[in-house]
Amino acid sequence: MSELTTVARPYARAAFELAVENNNIKAWSEMLSFAAEVVTNPTVEVILSSTKTAQELADLLINICDDKLDKRGQNLINLMAENGRLSVLPRVVELYADLVTEHNQEIDVIVVSAYALAKKQKEELSRSLEKRLARKVNLNCSIDKSLISGMVITAGDLVIDSTASGQLNRLSDTLQS
Template identity: 40%
Template sequence: MSQALTLARPYARAAFGIARDEGAFAAWSDALGFAARVAADPRVAGVLGNPKLSDAEAVALLAPQGAGESVTRFLALLADNRRLPLLPEIAGLYEQLRNEAEHVVKATVTSAAALPDAELEAIRAALRKRFGSEVELQTAIDESLIGGAVIDAGDVVIDGSLKGKLARLESALAQ
């Protein structure tokens, strides 16, 4: 996995640079996201590895309808360098670069039950204050948390769940 990220990083930076120059962050996000989903499909991955598949055919398979010329050329470069299987990593790294440029933090709030909108907005406001950036929240439900929530914002994880508190208490009592 780390080797794939190392190989994908320069391509993601190149895609980001082109998107920045064109002022087309969203279009590139959509195109790379589509190509990454298609390339990650096990059936397509098998086809992409077939030496009989030409680069042009691979690009036609992966490029979304209406993709700009620069996206098509980028996919052709990946095909020429045999890097199409890296598209999921490239798309992920591109999104990280885009979020940094647009000062957006993506966070996931996992709770034992669905949280009311007012609580989610309070969490969003607290995270906005902590990171000094806009915050995009996703929610997930994990009943094993018992209560409370776990907030995962990239490198920062805030565990306010009852399950986490019980685990910390158990650890403290064991010492």
């Protein structure tokens, strides 16, 4: 996964910088997402792994995407095909989305709790996290009954574990030290 990230990052960054420069972040997001969907189609995956030339692969993908790609999007596809990187388009989309989120001063926060959170709890949690992280927070909540109580909050590299099992593990570690 890290190798894919290393390969995909320059393409995502270039697309993002171009999108910001031309004030069309959403259009680039749509173009990249559509092209990535095409690339992950099983039939297209087989064609991409064939012995076709880079230009033939680029032309094929551009023809399939048709009017979903503007000239700059087509240039990106041509460049990625020339470098044999069309298969990393899905990772480019993910990295591009991360750059957009960062640009918008937003952060996606994953909250896994033992029970469903009430609307008021979500609002309070969101306010608290926005204050702590100094960004707009997008909560993504899910339930895991095996947690028994509490929740695990993940925001980028930050992990807050207030579950019963997490507290017991920390207590055990402290006692063993």
